[in-house]
Amino acid sequence: MYKLIKNDDVIKMVLRIESNTFIPFALDNTDYQNFKKEVLAGAELQDVDGNVMTDVAEYVRTLP
């Protein structure tokens, strides 16, 4: 389960809730690569307010 994190009004990382891990949107980060695979495979993704996102695939396509 993941949640988008906003810092300085910019969303540039995601929180893996189970482990309390902050994952930056960085292509050289293995956790970030796994995050995209997992949410595309059905893992839950919440927006910055904690609402479950329904258009995950569309959102992931906007990511680096």
Next chain:
Amino acid sequence: MAYTKYSLTPANNTATPPDGAPEGMLPSAVNDTMRDMMAQIRDCGDGIRDGTYTMTAPKITGGTITGVTYTSIVITGGSITGITDLAVADGGTGASTAANARTNLSAAASGANSDITSLTGLTTPLSQAQGGTGTTTGYYGFKNRIINGAMVIDQRNAGASVTPASGSYTLDRWQTVQTVASKFSVQQNAGSVTPPAGFKNYLGITSLSAYTVGSSELFNFLQNIEGYNIADLGWGTANAKTVTLSFQVYSSLTGTFGGAFNNGGSRSYPFTYSIPVANTWTSISITVVGDTSGTWGSTNSNGIQIWFSLGCGSSQSGTAGAWSGSNFVSATGATSVVGTNGATFYITGVQLEVGSTATSFDYRPYGTELNLCKRYFENWGAGHALPLPQNYGTTTDRMPGIQWEVQKRGTPSITFSSSTLNFLGQQTGGGSITVTAISSAAPTIWGDDYWQISHSTVTSGLNRYVVDTGQYVWISAEL
């Protein structure tokens, strides 16, 4: 040499006088023949004395001979002294002393000597016991491309047993990947057996059930070697170098075990090795001719993955000893560790080096090994100092200028042991404060811009901020 006109058979010396003495020769010819014989005897003697005769097969058994030319001599005893030094061209040394002889022959003295000033053209490398490297591929720093091959560093678990989730790391740099959870545990020095000579630690795996592995399932542990650390191998090119993987292994099981070299999905080289005796450390060496095909990472991404199988299905396993375009992580027919409840599999001394020979383990200093690990993972445990927040008097604050101890391979993830991480904050006027929330802001390979925190009210400013007992911060840039 007119004496040769005489025959060695007396009856044959019948030539006309004075060259012979035929039957019925005239008496007046007798003295002529005798005079001729006297002259031949004198001529023969003078020839021997003056060396004007060439003796074709003389045999000398004693005495002294000077001034005689021989074409073949058999010497059966005695000694030769006082002669002029035989030249090198004549099969001699051209010298009368050993030192001069070695000089003339360009030969070095045997035993301890200082004659040898350089060695070239060796076809066999000097062994390590002889003071050499045991390899023809050169000896240099970072011989072993595996990090934490001696299983000394365990930042995450400090020797505790874990049942790892797939993809998680156990001992530093060693990752587990499995398709079904909770089938094995991992612990540094599990079972407390005596490590092999020269080692203090090992990675110990214990099977937690008797699981029948499905055809597409896999249970592995592996090390992902960063591309920068194998770029010189030239894999994926015509100049790919041969490497040798060596390690020490100990298992409650015997048989043929498997593993694979892999580039992360499109090239693999399954291998097998044998453990013939249970519960005994066995040295394994596997030489692999470098892959001339495929794409192998050469920067900060994955370079080579070294997979060890604990049980893999048929579709995850390939023919041992050959490069494949498939993503194999083990060899066909390898023993399944997870197939036996309570089975153990221990390993240490893992080394990957250039060349076709396994040399002694490259045991690096602890501090060096730890810092190598920290390029991929840091554990900030209890007592680790942190920057003081910027605004003491508020309950929402920023902890600025976070710096990692070692520059990271890539942009890291930050794990706080709790969202209400209880950092130990000490106020100048006494009393501690409690962090009620914390988050990372913008991590880079060097550090983080700041950590956003919420905390209990600070009334007199802070003079100290450290990670509290039982808490941690993990900075991970693993592959």
